[in-house]
Amino acid sequence: MTREAIRDAFYVAFLFNVYDRLADTLGWELPDPSYYAKAGPFLLKKGYL
Secondary structure, X not given: OOHHHHHHHHHHXXXXXXXXXXHHHHOOOOOOHHHHXXXXXXXXXXXXX
16 A cells, blocks of 8 residues: 555544534534435536536
């Protein structure tokens, strides 16, 4: 494993930890499952703006 791979893994773990704490603190919730059925095709067509 290279130093770059270890660094990248560290960044991913760090950001996941930050997002998880933000979600818990701010009370973020997942959308209703029907949202994903609509959002998926839109993202495939338009991408992330």
